[in-house]
């Protein structure tokens with residue numbers, strides 16, 4: 001066995017579909033799952049003599065994302081034609097950005113077990129999507145649907161700063177979180193709104209000598225799971241290949257591989273030798289874009305609080321744990337919901353516990369989610385009322401769970417449920433004294449044990465009283481009375 | 489600027505153009521002369537001239553993100569040399585062929 005260290009190097013290209021109503025260069029609606037070729041016009045069909053006109057909103061959303069990724073927004077940017085032949089590309093070129101991307105030199109901060117890490121962003125540019133190929137099950141042909149042609153995509157390219165599968169995962173998830181916080185993309189994975197292309201190779205140091213394995217680009221992964229599995233597989237495969245062939249990276253070359261979801265393996269994609277010769281040239285049909293510095297400043301100022309900032313604030317302002325703050329900022333909807341409950345109940349920490357524990361448990365068993373707010377039965381206002389009722393001692397925490405469950409299934413508010421079922425906590429001393437007396441009389445065994453010095457017998461007596469009260473007795477008041485009476 | 493036959497053949501291949509025998513040599517000669525002619529521009533001193541990426545001195549032409557009516561599917565497919573009920577029909581493309 002030789003003495004060696006192996007380091008994986010991963011860079012990621014991510015395509016994010018922007019949340020616009022229409023395509024990048026024409027007024028056709030962006031759509032998903034509609035009748036094939038029903039959202040097409042001369043522009044997105046690439047018919048001769050048409051002129052593309054840039055969608056202002058697509059550009060604005062792109063700049064917002066670039067700013068959130070700490071990129072420099074180019075004061076002068078243009079579009080280029082990238083030429084290749086494929087049946088889903090009607091013009092035989094894609095309008096993209098080559099040498100003057102709208103954003104460059106940014107970073108994204110990720111969180112892993114080992115702490116926070118800045119992943120540098122090389123560039124972010126705006127381009128159009130291609131159509132879709134449907135492969136006929138029978139027959140020797142494919143069908144082309146051009147509804148997706150011209151849909152605006154933001155391509156975000158990282159530097160090769162990712163070193164583990166965990167970091168790759170954190171980067172992808174964090175990117176998704178950011179674009180949804182910004183509202184620049186719906187980032188719906190099932191609808192293919194995010195597509196990932198990792199570039200992977202290994203740096204191997206053997207007996208003091210450094211080697212790099214050939215770079216592999218994995219194409220078109222469309223789920224976090226596929227990215228993780230694909231990268232993990234490549235890490236193993238490249239090491240095995242190194243052991244066998246000792247083949248090294250050649251400058252400027254990379255192989256393209258696909259990922260098979262059912263086997264979990266990557267495979268070589270047949271490639272034309274001149275595939276990367278795209279013959280870029282400036283798009284003559286689009287003029288340059290030169291954003292005014294004041295406009296960029298305005299967008300910068302208007303950026304919402306981003307996930308990590310929000311998480312930090314939840315920890316410092318509300319005293320939440322890192323873990324809870326992470327759960328509560330996982331989605332913008334969750335964060336908004338929690339903050340509203342915290343504000344209305346004036347009890348942030350208990351509010352956090354109710355959201356992350358009781359509420360999460362109840363909605364998970366019912367298959368509901370805070371993100372689909374329209375049919376979510378417990379508004380922040382309603383949960384805040386419950387949190388307050390528990391905090392003010394109107395009901396116990398245990399009764400609170402019951403009330404929450406009823407709130408989800410019915411239409412009544414916490415106050416209505418408490419009143420209708422007589423669930424309010426009993427703190428009236430006279431009534432509680434009666435209950436304690438009854439319990440002492442009914443449980444001579446534990447009483448004798450306690451007086452003989454077995455202090456844990458107190459728990460059994462407490463339990464008996466709480467049970468007799470249907471969980472409504474105020475435990476603090478009860479334990480005071482109980483101890484007092486036992487010492488008489 | 490002498491263009492070689494191999495370069496012409498490569499460009500032809502990238503552009504999906506089939507050349508007749510002898511055409512590559514002929515085009516290499518013609519294109520070389522075109523390039524030489526355009527190459528005259530290189531004689532100009534451009535050190536003090538900012539690069540131009542568009543011939544028009546116009547910037548920031550946008551449209552609003554407002555949907556407009558698309559074409560009926562029948563019209564979309566009208567020019568297709570070959571079609572299915574709702575799509576363009578093309579020779580079968582194999583998985584992994586993608587650019």
Ligand SMILES: [Zn+2]
Pocket residue numbers: 023026027028039040041042043044045150
């Ligand atoms: Zn269109």
